[in-house]
Amino acid sequence: MTAAVRMLRETTKSDTAQPIVEVRHISKRYGSSVEALRDINLTFPTGQLTSLLGPSGCGKTTLLKIIAGLLEPTGGEVVVKGKTVTGPGPERAFVFQDFALMPWASVLRNAAFGLELQGIDKKKREETARHYINQVGLSGFENRYPHELSGGMRQRVGLARALAVNADVLLLDEPFSAVDEQNRRKFQEDLLRLREVERKTLIFVTHSIEEAVYLSDRIVLLSPRPGRVSEIIEPHVDRSGPPDLIRRNPAYLDTVEEIWHGLRDYAD
Incomplete structure (x- = not known):
């Protein structure tokens, strides 16, 4: 041993x-x-x-x-x-290897999606999502779409989404x-x-x-x-x-x- x-x-x-x-x-x-x-x-x-x-x-x-x-x-x-x-x-929240983002949704919508599934009202879920977008270093990219982001940035969105559901x-x-x-x-x-x-x-x-x-x-x-x-x-x-x-x-x-x-x- x-x-x-x-x-x-x-x-x-x-x-x-x-x-x-x-x-x-x-x-x-x-x-x-x-x-x-x-x-x-x-x-x-x-x-x-x-x-x-x-x-x-x-x-x-x-x-x-x-x-x-x-x-x-x-x-x-x-x-x-x-x-x-x-x-x-x-x-439990899962962060996937392949990001698993919705290509038609903005960074903000993707980060807030878990909260949307929980029925959290739009104002509250977007406020929470913005906080975690900032935490992972993506402030200013809220209205971008996955195809506009690098692989590393897309992974940060996935992490923000996981953190947002607390x-x-x-x-x-x-x-x-x-x-x-x-x-x-x-x-x-x-x-x-x-x-x-x-x-x-x-x-x-x-x-x-x-x-x-x-x-x-x-x-x-x-x-x-x-x-x-x-x-x-x-x-x-x-x-x-x-x-x-x-x-x-x-x-x-x-x-x-x-x-x-x-x-x-x-x-x-």
Whole structure:
């Protein structure tokens, strides 16, 4: 057992944080031949950012969609705030990898769409949407349309929409994978800032070891298909300094290297 994993397990024994999401014996099969997930047991503490990391095809997005209520598990259950998940719910918001914006609607309408579905009156939902458009750095673009925005800007609209519904849990499926490295780093910094302001619980799917270590309180490593919990790592990276210093922090570098050693045998 590695030092990082030992540290997490020792901490967990005395951890009194109440989990907001519990994954209990979750399994998922597609048809009779593809077993995507096998007996996944996890808890997600309130207010923490947990990344799901592992080789391609290990079931990261499948697990995220099961937590969101967008997919039914073959076995087991997900409990959110003490209630079994039977479908999507207002306590969870999903940020899709492909943005999932309405092309005919403005940035403002897209950001307010979740509130519109909840029946919130137009003045209130637009006021809330404008606040989060500003939070994600898109003030001034309220009347633009998705085709007028860069990929990074469209992703910001998706994040604003998720934040606007004031869900307790944000589920993010590789939200920065479609942008260049410069914007990806900026998004990572913005997400850490937003997390401090909003105090949400985030569950984050990524293929990037560096991204997971930079952002996460906890990293769940999944094994190749069928996905199972291989290890849980807590990076213990000091994020109080400037972003550039974080990436040079020995704890950050050591954890990236440790995870790479654990995953490299699964690389294509």
